[in-house]
Amino acid sequence: MKLKKEDLILIGHTFSQTMNGHLSVITDRRSDSILLREVLKLFGPEYIIAYQDDFQWRNGVCDWEMITNLPFEIFESLKLN
Numbered sequence: 001m002k003l004k005k006e007d008l009i010l011i012g013h014t015f016s017q018t019m020n021g022h023l024s025v026i027t028d029r030r031s032d033s034i035l036l037r038e039v040l041k042l043f044g045p046e047y048i049i050a051y052q053d054d055f056q057w058r059n060g061v062c063d064w065e066m067i068t069n070l071p072f073e074i075f076e077s078l079k080l081n
Helices: 007-011 032-042 072-080
Strands: 014-017 022-026 049-056 063-071
Touching: 007 032, 007 072, 014 072, 022 032, 022 072, 032 049, 032 063
Parallel strands: none
Antiparallel strands: 014 022, 022 063, 049 063
């Protein structure tokens, strides 16, 4: 299977912009971090998962959050194409 940059939008269920302007991805599977790491490499070797940890929603559901150093604008441009 060959990955494409556009596969980024298939990882996780919630995407947001951090205060620093980077992409945050929330998923229900920690194993998605493996796929995210590989897709980020397609954008360049400088893009990584900078931080990951449990994410607690208000309703008590616990998911997995991955904060990258990929600029959110790059993600937005993928969603619009």
